[in-house]
Amino acid sequence: MQIVRTIVWVLLLFSLLAFSFFNWKPVEVQIWSNLVLETKLPALVIISFLLGLVPMWLLHRASKWRASRRINALEAATTRLATPSPTPAPTAEAASSPKKDLPPEPANPIDPEPTKPA
Template identity: 35%
Template sequence: MQFLKILFWCLLAFIAAVFTISNWNAVQIQLWGGLIADVNLPLLLLVTFLIGFVPTMLYNHAIRWRLRQRLSTCERELLDLRTPRPEPVVAVPIDGSATRPATPSPIGHPSVVPTTVAPGGAQ
């Protein structure tokens, strides 16, 4: 397959060289202010090709870069969602009696009334 790629590019370079040699003519381009530029035809064709190709190539690379960034972000988020979360460890007393966690009381109705401490430490 690599041989075919090299053969294709060599054939394309040969065709471009033959075209350049056979069309090495000066072309007059009328510019602003009455200026006239004499430019070789192959150079003019190369410049016009690059004017059309480079912005399209830059746009394509920017879109591909943005899509790669979005894909990597989605892959990271998917990996975070797939990783199992560790289960909370419940401590069991040695004697085997399990204590139930206290249920929270509704707001405004405390189950334990706080005691106030008088200054000096006496109650």
């Protein structure tokens, strides 16, 4: 993808240089009725191009920065939720002795036939 972007920029630069070479002539730009700017045509084209490109590029960079911040925040939140809390490791004494305090578990904890009230 980087090579495609490089090729596009080189072609754009080459076309701008060719345009500048063949159109190097002064033009008059009337800003107000009493203010006239005399400049070369390539300078006018480059300034117009940059006036259109720079605000949109800044908007793109700002939205990309904002999206990456939101993605990073969401990823951090999901990793905090996904990681289990550490459980204490059983001691050697508790692991070797059977649990005597708990009652035995019933064979079938769910009653198959509920009793009907009379």
